[in-house]
Amino acid sequence: MTEAEFLATLRALPLHPGARDLRDDAATLGELVLTTDTLVEDVHFLPTDPAGDVAWKLLAVNLSDLAAKGAVPEGVLLNLPLSEDGWDRAFLAGLAAALAAFGTRLIGGDTVSLPGGAPRVLTCTAIGRSARAPARSGARPGDQLWVTGTIGDAGPGLAAARGEIDSPDLRDAYRRPRPRLAEGRALGQVVTAMADVSDGLLIDAARMAAASGLAVTVRLEAVPLSGAYMAVKGADRAARLSAVTAGDDYELLFALPAGVAPPVAATWVGAFAAGEGMTLTDAGESLPLPGRLGWEHDGGAGVAD
Ligand SMILES: Nc1ncnc2c1ncn2[C@@H]1O[C@H](COP(=O)(O)OP(=O)(O)OP(=O)(O)O)[C@@H](O)[C@H]1O
Numbered sequence: 285m286t287e288a289e290f291l292a293t294l295r296a297l298p299l300h301p302g303a304r305d306l307r308d309d310a311a312t313l314g315e316l317v318l319t320t321d322t323l324v325e326d327v328h329f330l331p332t333d334p335a336g337d338v339a340w341k342l343l344a345v346n347l348s349d350l351a352a353k354g355a356v357p358e359g360v361l362l363n364l365p366l367s368e369d370g371w372d373r374a375f376l377a378g379l380a381a382a383l384a385a386f387g388t389r390l391i392g393g394d395t396v397s398l399p400g401g402a403p404r405v406l407t408c409t410a411i412g413r414s415a416r417a418p419a420r421s422g423a424r425p426g427d428q429l430w431v432t433g434t435i436g437d438a439g440p441g442l443a444a445a446r447g448e449i450d451s452p453d454l455r456d457a458y459r460r461p462r463p464r465l466a467e468g469r470a471l472g473q474v475v476t477a478m479a480d481v482s483d484g485l486l487i488d489a490a491r492m493a494a495a496s497g498l499a500v501t502v503r504l505e506a507v508p509l510s511g512a513y514m515a516v517k518g519a520d521r522a523a524r525l526s527a528v529t530a531g532d533d534y535e536l537l538f539a540l541p542a543g544v545a546p547p548v549a550a551t552w553v554g555a556f557a558a559g560e561g562m563t564l565t566d567a568g569e570s571l572p573l574p575g576r577l578g579w580e581h582d583g584g585a586g587v588a589d
């Protein structure tokens with residue numbers, strides 16, 4: 285079963301009104317914003333990644349969802365396995381540093397053991413506060429699509445973490461993403477819709493459009509690429525398609541009415557219109573959509589369904 289099929293079935297279960305129909309980055313309970321994300325060894329990080337960086341990424345991917353709702357972090361709950369002493373100690377040191385860097389605190393959690401040889405699985409639940417938590421579903425026809433920062437670094441960053449290419453900048457983008465908390469708080473006041481980019485710019489823009497009941501056009505030539513990315517991959521059409529489908533960006537993707545300038549540094553990458561589906565253009569030319577728009581989990585790996 286695919287992730288999308290699984291979520292569609294979950295939507296038929298009794299849903300809390302704060303669940304936002306399971307189509308958002310986070311749930312809301314009054315001003316509280318609640319989100320949870322898991323990192324799995326060999327799916328989300330490498331066994332060779334430093335344990336302190338895994339702690340950083342665990343917090344960062346969760347706080348990124350709070351950022352997308354314009355929230356100030358209140359604290360985190362952590363569900364963690366004990367593994368090897370050295371790894372666990374380095375993880376705890378990295379965790380202390382990440383909590384301090386992100387200005388947040390522990391609320392609680394749970395600690396378990398793993399069967400021998402099992403991959404590590406680490407879960408964080410982050411809680412924040414936001415007076416106005418923008419939804420993925422709020423875009424209006426005519427709104428423009430914007431993104432913070434640059435897109436695509438974590439794709440070749442994984443190759444760098446594997447030692448296949450030499451780029452400390454790209455490797456760090458993969459291991460130590462920076463949640464856009466300050467930008468999210470400023471944007472939360474003005475955007476019509478917002479999400480973070482975890483699975484890929486195309487798939488996350490398509491989800492925003494679908495949740496909003498709209499069509500979206502993405503302008504490939506406008507997608508911002510980093511110097512480190514272009515040094516390794518170039519900036520041609522293939523490089524751009526790779527960047528917008530790689531995922532692990534943790535930048536903010538948001539909608540604003542035409543003519544409204546974002547209050548933070550961001551790049552205009554597309555627009556919403558009445559209708560449905562995604563159109564991809566490159567300098568005015570319409571392109572066929574790539575076979576995959578981004579990352580989707582699948583239960584097919586060796587397990588019959
Ligand atoms: N197993 C599950 N049980 C209940 N709700 C789920 C489950 N998996 C996902 N959801 C819900 O589905 C929606 C989309 O989740 P998703 O994980 O795609 O968002 P995200 O965390 O922003 O993205 P990513 O996981 O790629 O960072 C959210 O409302 C989330 O709470």
Ligand SMILES: Cc1ncc(C[n+]2csc(CCOP(=O)(O)O)c2C)c(N)n1
Pocket residue numbers: 321322326327328329330442482483530531532579
């Ligand atoms: C070892 C390794 N292989 C591949 C990837 C790429 N990747 C895995 S999950 C995901 C989407 C975000 O996760 P989720 O949707 O679960 O929040 C992406 C882009 C990686 N990070 N590490």
Ligand SMILES: [Mg+2]
Pocket residue numbers: 308309348349352479480481482
């Ligand atoms: Mg998200």
Ligand SMILES: [Mg+2]
Pocket residue numbers: 320321
């Ligand atoms: Mg998630």
Ligand SMILES: [Mg+2]
Pocket residue numbers: 482483579
């Ligand atoms: Mg995902």
